[in-house]
Amino acid sequence: MIILWIVLAVIGVPLLLIGLYFAKAIVQGAAEGWREGSEESTEYELPAEAAALGLLPPERQNTDTAAPVPADLAAAVAAAKAGDWQPAAALFDETASVRDWERRTSHCEALADVAAEDDTWLLAWEAARVDDPGAALVRARSTVFLAWNIRGGKRAQYTTGEQFEGFHRVLAQSREEHARAAALAVEGDPSPYVGEIWTALGLGYPNSEMDRLWKELTDRAPHHYEAHFSALQYWCKKWRGSERLARDFAARAAEQAPLGSLMTAFPLIAHFEHDESDSAEADRTPEMRSLVDAALTDVAAADPAHPRLAEVRHLLAFYLCLQDRDEAAVEQFRLVDGYVNALPWRYRGDKAAEFCRMRDLSLANAAAAN
Amino acid sequence: MGATLRALRALLLLAGFYLLGILLLAALAGVDYLLYLHAPTSLALKLFLVSGLLAIPLVRGLLMLRTPPEEELTGLTVTQADEPELWRTVRELADEVGTRAPSRVVLTADVNAAVAEDARLLGLLPGTRRLYLGVPLMQGLTESQLRAVLAHELGHYSNADTRLAAITVRGRAQVLRTIEQFEERARRTAAREEARQEKKNAKATAKGKEAREVDAGHSGITYRAMARIYTAYARFYFRATLAGSRRQEYAADAAAARIAGRDATASALREIPVLDAAFGFYTQSYATLGSNAELLPPRGEVLGGFGRMLSARQLELAGLRTGLPTEPSSRYDSHPPIADRVRRVESLAPDGRAEEGRGAALSLLTDPERTLTALEDTVLTDAVRGFRRARDWQELLDGSMAEGLASSSTPLHLALGQYTKSAPTLPALIQLIDDGQLWQLARRLPLSEQAAASKGRAFREFVRPTLHESLATMALAELNARSLVRWEFSWERSAVPHLAPAPDGTTPDLDAVIAPALADHPDTGPLRALLTPSA
Numbered sequence: 037m038i039i040l041w042i043v044l045a046v047i048g049v050p051l052l053l054i055g056l057y058f059a060k061a062i063v064q065g066a067a068e069g070w071r072e073g074s075e076e077s078t079e080y081e082l083p084a085e086a087a088a089l090g091l092l093p094p095e096r097q098n099t100d101t102a103a104p105v106p107a108d109l110a111a112a113v114a115a116a117k118a119g120d121w122q123p124a125a126a127l128f129d130e131t132a133s134v135r136d137w138e139r140r141t142s143h144c145e146a147l148a149d150v151a152a153e154d155d156t157w158l159l160a161w162e163a164a165r166v167d168d169p170g171a172a173l174v175r176a177r178s179t180v181f182l183a184w185n186i187r188g189g190k191r192a193q194y195t196t197g198e199q200f201e202g203f204h205r206v207l208a209q210s211r212e213e214h215a216r217a218a219a220l221a222v223e224g225d226p227s228p229y230v231g232e233i234w235t236a237l238g239l240g241y242p243n244s245e246m247d248r249l250w251k252e253l254t255d256r257a258p259h260h261y262e263a264h265f266s267a268l269q270y271w272c273k274k275w276r277g278s279e280r281l282a283r284d285f286a287a288r289a290a291e292q293a294p295l296g297s298l299m300t301a302f303p304l305i306a307h308f309e310h311d312e313s314d315s316a317e318a319d320r321t322p323e324m325r326s327l328v329d330a331a332l333t334d335v336a337a338a339d340p341a342h343p344r345l346a347e348v349r350h351l352l353a354f355y356l357c358l359q360d361r362d363e364a365a366v367e368q369f370r371l372v373d374g375y376v377n378a379l380p381w382r383y384r385g386d387k388a389a390e391f392c393r394m395r396d397l398s399l400a401n402a403a404a405a406n
Numbered sequence: 407m408g409a410t411l412r413a414l415r416a417l418l419l420l421a422g423f424y425l426l427g428i429l430l431l432a433a434l435a436g437v438d439y440l441l442y443l444h445a446p447t448s449l450a451l452k453l454f455l456v457s458g459l460l461a462i463p464l465v466r467g468l469l470m471l472r473t474p475p476e477e478e479l480t481g482l483t484v485t486q487a488d489e490p491e492l493w494r495t496v497r498e499l500a501d502e503v504g505t506r507a508p509s510r511v512v513l514t515a516d517v518n519a520a521v522a523e524d525a526r527l528l529g530l531l532p533g534t535r536r537l538y539l540g541v542p543l544m545q546g547l548t549e550s551q552l553r554a555v556l557a558h559e560l561g562h563y564s565n566a567d568t569r570l571a572a573i574t575v576r577g578r579a580q581v582l583r584t585i586e587q588f589e590e591r592a593r594r595t596a597a598r599e600e601a602r603q604e605k606k607n608a609k610a611t612a613k614g615k616e617a618r619e620v621d622a623g624h625s626g627i628t629y630r631a632m633a634r635i636y637t638a639y640a641r642f643y644f645r646a647t648l649a650g651s652r653r654q655e656y657a658a659d660a661a662a663a664r665i666a667g668r669d670a671t672a673s674a675l676r677e678i679p680v681l682d683a684a685f686g687f688y689t690q691s692y693a694t695l696g697s698n699a700e701l702l703p704p705r706g707e708v709l710g711g712f713g714r715m716l717s718a719r720q721l722e723l724a725g726l727r728t729g730l731p732t733e734p735s736s737r738y739d740s741h742p743p744i745a746d747r748v749r750r751v752e753s754l755a756p757d758g759r760a761e762e763g764r765g766a767a768l769s770l771l772t773d774p775e776r777t778l779t780a781l782e783d784t785v786l787t788d789a790v791r792g793f794r795r796a797r798d799w800q801e802l803l804d805g806s807m808a809e810g811l812a813s814s815s816t817p818l819h820l821a822l823g824q825y826t827k828s829a830p831t832l833p834a835l836i837q838l839i840d841d842g843q844l845w846q847l848a849r850r851l852p853l854s855e856q857a858a859a860s861k862g863r864a865f866r867e868f869v870r871p872t873l874h875e876s877l878a879t880m881a882l883a884e885l886n887a888r889s890l891v892r893w894e895f896s897w898e899r900s901a902v903p904h905l906a907p908a909p910d911g912t913t914p915d916l917d918a919v920i921a922p923a924l925a926d927h928p929d930t931g932p933l934r935a936l937l938t939p940s941a
Binding site (some may be wrong): 114152154155159162163190196198201202206 | 854857860861862863864867868871886927928
């Protein structure tokens with residue numbers, strides 16, 4: 037009888053211990069899950085400081101643009117979607133006659149985006165006004181967007197051969213269309229070359245070819261914001277350049293530019309694109325502070341109607357916050373609040389949440405300092 | 407471990423392959439004997455029954471080991487009187503290698519050279535030796551390269567390494583054939599079972615019952631289990647003797663280099679994979695081009711064209727020669743990767759024999775053309791021999807293009823048939839494009855997941871390549887039917903269609919005519935004009 041008990045004990049006790057251990061693990065896991073779940077459900081609460089300034093919570097931030105869309109462009113986009121090309125054509129006629137290339141490329145980007153999805157209105161425009169420079173410009177740029185739509189936004193390994201083949205074929209077509217747009221463009225218009233930079237980036241033009249393109253462009257418009265923004269992307273390490281090439285390009289652009297041209301944004305963007313450190317130390321160096329100072333002066337001198345002004349303010353707000361210059365940061369945040377599709381938020385998973393998080397940080401710090 | 411010891415070990419392992427079944431049977435008998443001695447009679451009787459059942463597959467396995475004598479490859483046996491020069495070369499090489507010359511030489515129609523032997527007593531005793539020599543190999547190699555290949559093959563039977571080496575080579579071949587036999591038989595059993603079930607299903611469906619899934623899963627399970635045991639052992643045997651057999655390959659290469667020259671041996675090794683690929687391409691793109699139209703190349707040209715293609719495509723082949731396969735061709739293959747072998751041979755000291763025997767190996771034959779024709783007559787099956795002979799390659803091309811285009815069925819044909827529920831013709835398609843229905847039709851094409859999910863412009867770009875290709879085929883078929891295309895035959899590149907010149911004397915470009923028809927603003931004018939040149 038005793039032996040039986042010993043045997044039972046030898047088998048039973050370890051089993052019991054194992055059972056207890058599992059039970060504990062299960063209870064712990066459940067408790068953790070419950071706690072986490074409750075944390076997630078806490079909603080964003082707009083701080084009093086933000087509310088006082090009339091700033092918005094993340095869900096009310098517009099995540100499609102960096103600033104309010106001008107009324108004339110919004111109207112043209114709506115008309116294009118409805119199949120009417122006339123308002124768009126009128127916009128392009130206007131920018132050509134007043135030679136406002138910043139607005140022209142900005143309009144082109146917005147309308148090409150529409151045409152990449154559905155180009156019925158553009159086809160009608162092309163049929164009604166053969167060899168229209170504006171239509172040619174939108175056609176070329178929309179083909180670039182179309183190529184990216186075909187490729188899809190996934191990494192190479194999740195992208196099919198058919199998608200890559202279509203991407204390259206359509207991009208190659210955009211190259212010809214940009215050449216046509218350049219041939220039809222009014223004297224001095226750099227817009228077709230600005231669009232072609234994206235073709236160059238996608239197809240991987242050799243650097244020499246890019247320099248040739250850049251010369252054509254800067255001969256027509258030496259300080260065009262979108263041109264520089266696009267070219268800087270080309271020169272980035274992740275595309276067709278390197279960190280050194282990108283930083284040099286940005287520094288040169290900022291150096292030579294007149295005040296108010298917003299070219300001082302590019303050294304900051306070059307830094308942002310290549311900064312891989314986890315801490316904010318690299319963003320607080322004296323060099324970075326002086327770059328931010330230069331950009332602040334530039335922004336103050338810029339035309340308030342510059343279509344890219346808000347984008348630079350977003351970038352400034354970000355770096356001012358990182359440099360603990362919270363009052364100045366709040367000033368920039370306040371000016372752009374409500375529209376968050378700009379660097380650096382654009383690279384984050386939840387643009388609006390990221391924007392609000394940093395804005396609120398600066399707000400709290402500024403309030404504490406006072 | 408010395409060469410002799412290694413060979414002995416290989417021999418023991420080989421013996422194991424044949425003794426496997428007997429050992430298992432003996433073990434079973436031993437267990438039975440122990441039962442008889444120690445277990446109570448009632449239990450022992452039951453277990454005897456079980457062991458008897460177990461013995462059945464073992465005995466069957468033993469019987470499986472009797473392989474029928476190797477079937478001869480189809481080919482043209484040539485006597486010494488037929489081909490004195492070839493025979494003299496083979497004899498001379500066998501002499502230099504130090505082995506018996508083959509007693510038969512069989513020319514075959516593939517890129518291959520092999521010395522085979524009807525070994526007796528499970529590969530232990532020598533038998534009749536045959537040389538299989540692929541004529542395409544002779545078309546592609548120089549005389550000294552061919553000598554290197556033959557020296558290598560004969561080298562396997564030389565006793566330079568050890569007397570036992572030749573035995574292990576024969577043993578290996580025998581084991582390999584045995585397991586191939588297993589696999590073949592297993593396939594046949596499964597196929598029989600499937601056919602039986604299909605028939606049963608057909609009957610069931612005829613009676614209005616639901617058909618059952620065809621599955622050969624459980625047929626011949628004891629048989630397959632035995633085959634698996636032997637295959638596993640064979641694999642073990644091959645792996646255990648791999649180092650040895652690789653050494654033998656290297657030794658045969660070294661013998662070849664000694665006899666035929668270092669450079670000829672290395673270049674022959676480089677050449678063989680290239681010739682193999684080239685012959686595969688030739689067979690598909692030239693020799694059997696007319697098979698759908700039931701057309702054969704002119705007599706003697708089925709194999710003869712290969713030589714012509716080789717010389718026309720020299721540049722292309724040169725590119726292929728630089729990349730060498732670095733993987734062995736199969737897991738049973740005793741040959742080390744070609745890249746390794748070439749490296750070894752090329753690292754030998756130069757022997758100054760680079761300029762030897764640079765003439766074509768084919769000239770070892772007394773009358774190459776006659777031999778090619780005779781071989782062709784031997785290897786073609788009766789069904790194929792019934793095809794009509796084309797006058798020349800051009801006629802073969804024209805005939806097969808006409809046949810191919812007339813019976814072509816592109817994705818667009820299918821989609822059009824589905825969309826219109828009538829015969830998919832080119833005029834119907836052109837009408838449909840003019841009516842602006844092309845993109846609705848395109849939705850019926852086979853689409854990838856991404857293409858199916860896309861809309862508008864992106865969708866049109868996804869389907870445009872398929873549409874273009876299909877429409878080009880449809881247009882060519884139409885033009886060919888109206889004799890408006892001339893096909894240019896070439897040994898260097900694929901056949902090129904030449905369209906009949908337009909009334910104004912210019913040559914139309916098919917792609918340039920098709921692109922506008924599929925553009926966003928479709929214009930079928932040029933395509934219509936092309937189809938009716940008189941108008």
